[in-house]
Structure formats: structure tokens, C-alpha cells
Amino acid sequence: MKHDHHEHHAMDESLPKVQVKTAYDSGIVTIEVRDAHNTPVTLTETHEKRMHLVIVSADLETFLHVHPIENDSGDYEVKLELPEGRYLSFADINPVGMSYVIEPIAITVGEAAEKPETDWESLVKxxxxxxxxxxxxxxxxxxxxIAGKSATLSFDLHExxxxxYLGALGHxxxxxxxxxxxxxxxxxSDDQTVFEASFPYPGFYKLWAEFKFADTGVLAFPFIIEVGEKS
Structure with missing residues (x-):
């Protein structure tokens, strides 16, 4: 099993770039993955799916991890009822022979209010x-x-x-x-819920640890962390 680490995929300037667009209409999220000629791009399966789509609300309170499927036009779609609000979507894909960087794409549902200020310091405390x-x-x-330093993230699931889940013991x-x-x-590893990660710069981060259980299915446990500056 490959235990990989996806950040912004490394940009290879020698390869053509992928263009990704996301839209929401009447309970369906559609993701276009096209080349410079507006032709659908072939995606390689990664962890059992060709697309992992993460959608979070602008305040980072709502978290969704879904797997759109390819439709007849070569785009990807998934049924998802999103309440009114502002969201950020991230398409985690591996396009064949092309360069791709994961970046947030905004989705607005209805007449969404401005994003409220978040007191991260108080939340962490x-x-x-x-x-x-x-x-x-x-x-x-x-x-x-510490920013730029690899760290071990351990999750104790008690009993x-x-x-x-998707080819791994957790995500x-x-x-x-x-x-x-x-x-x-x-x-x-294949038998421990221990992860290695590095954080590019200091500040506050929110993470969701996803685990699948026999009786509940997949659950996402949210945590807030603070990353310090390099000494």
C-alpha cells in the first residue's frame, strides 16, 4: 500500500496544466476537468476513486468528502444537498500526463452572508x-x-x-x-492510525480524521491545531 501525502500537487512546468471548474445546481455538484482545448482529461484512480472531492463551509465547520462519478459528457458529478451558504471545494485528482495543483474553488448556494470572523486563538485554547x-x-x-517540520499525528480509537476505507486505515x-x-x-503503516504530516507555514489549521466503523460507517473527527514558527 502506498502511504502518500497530498498537498498542492507539485507543479511540473513541462506538462500541460489542468483546468478545473466546479458548479452547484439543484442538488448536483458538477466538476469539469479539462485541458487547454476544453477536452475532458483522463484521471488515474487513486485510493480506489478517480476523484476525491472535499467540500467545506467557509467557516470550516461543515466537512464533506465525496466521490463524484464520470457522466456521459466526461465531467464528474455527485448528488449533494448543500444548505444555503458559502463553501470551498477541493478536487483531489491525478490527471494522466498533466500538471495539477489543488486549489480551492468557491461555491455559493443561495444568498449567502459574508463569512464571519473566526477567533482561532480562542478555539485552540x-x-x-x-x-x-x-x-x-x-x-x-x-x-x-513547527512549520516545515515533519510531525507524527496519532489517533487513539480506544476500544x-x-x-x-478507500485503501487505507484512515484519512x-x-x-x-x-x-x-x-x-x-x-x-x-497498514495497522496503525498514525500519520506523518508537515505544515508549510505557522498559523492555525483545522483537520478532520476520517475512520470507518462497522456499525456507523465513516465518521470525520474535527480538531484544531496551531503550528509554530521555525526557531
């Missing part, structure tokens, strides 16, 4: 390292986090054993406080 969802408990442990998705930096990592 009151953050709990243990979260409970639908009867499942996950405790998050990590060393002091529960997760099922394999961790990370966004910075502005929702511009996307990081997606998988466990460092």
Missing part, C-alpha cells in the same frame, strides 16, 4: 484532544508542531478497530485557517 461522535471516541496526540484532511492550503495524508 478551548480545544479538546478527545472527540466523541455517534458513540465513537478518538483521542488526538501530536508533538509541538474500536477501524475498517479499511486525514487538513486546511489552513484561510482554507487555501489543502493537505491529505494516509497512515504511515
Amino acid at each position: 478551548n480545544e479538546s484532544s478527545t472527540k466523541d461522535l455517534q458513540g465513537k471516541t478518538v483521542t488526538f496526540q501530536h508533538p509541538e508542531l 474500536d478497530t477501524p475498517l479499511p 486525514v484532511v487538513v486546511l489552513d485557517e484561510l482554507g487555501t492550503r489543502f493537505i491529505h495524508v494516509h497512515p504511515a
Whole structure:
């Protein structure tokens, strides 16, 4: 199993660039993945899917990880009822023979209000390292986090054993406080819920640790962290 680390995919200037557009209409999210000639691009399957689409609300409170499928026109779509508001979408894809960088694409549903200011310092101060969802408990442990330095992120699921989910024992998705930096990592081994990640710059980040359980399905446990500056 490949335990990879997806940030903004490295840009290869020698390859043509992919153009990605996302739209929402009547409960359907459509994602166009095209080349410079507006031709649909072939995608390689990564962790059992050709597209992993992460959608978060502008305040980073709502988190959705879905898998659009290709339609007859060569675009990808997924049914998703989004409440009125502002969202950011991230298409995690691996296009064949082309260069791609994961960047946020804004989605506005209805007459969305302006994004409220978030007091990240207060949120971090009151953050709990243990979260409970639908009867499942996950405790998050990590060393002091320093920008540019690799860190081990450990998740204790207590008495529960997760099922394999999309080719891995779990998934961790990370966004910075502005929702511009996307990081997606998988466990460092096949039998432990331990991840390796690095954070490009200091500041606040929010992460969601996804695990699949036999009785509840997939649950995403949210945590807020602060990354310090290099000494």
C-alpha cells in the first residue's frame, strides 16, 4: 500500500496544466476537468476513486468528502444537498500526463452572508484532544508542531478497530485557517492510525480524521491545531 501525502500537487512546468471548474445546481455538484482545448482529461484512480472531492463551509465547520462519478459528457458529478451558504471545494485528482495543483474553488448556494470572523486563538485554547461522535471516541496526540517540520499525528480509537476505507486505515484532511492550503495524508503503516504530516507555514489549521466503523460507517473527527514558527 502506498502511504502518500497530498498537498498542492507539485507543479511540473513541462506538462500541460489542468483546468478545473466546479458548479452547484439543484442538488448536483458538477466538476469539469479539462485541458487547454476544453477536452475532458483522463484521471488515474487513486485510493480506489478517480476523484476525491472535499467540500467545506467557509467557516470550516461543515466537512464533506465525496466521490463524484464520470457522466456521459466526461465531467464528474455527485448528488449533494448543500444548505444555503458559502463553501470551498477541493478536487483531489491525478490527471494522466498533466500538471495539477489543488486549489480551492468557491461555491455559493443561495444568498449567502459574508463569512464571519473566526477567533482561532480562542478555539485552540478551548480545544479538546478527545472527540466523541455517534458513540465513537478518538483521542488526538501530536508533538509541538513547527512549520516545515515533519510531525507524527496519532489517533487513539480506544476500544474500536477501524475498517479499511478507500485503501487505507484512515484519512486525514487538513486546511489552513484561510482554507487555501489543502493537505491529505494516509497512515504511515497498514495497522496503525498514525500519520506523518508537515505544515508549510505557522498559523492555525483545522483537520478532520476520517475512520470507518462497522456499525456507523465513516465518521470525520474535527480538531484544531496551531503550528509554530521555525526557531
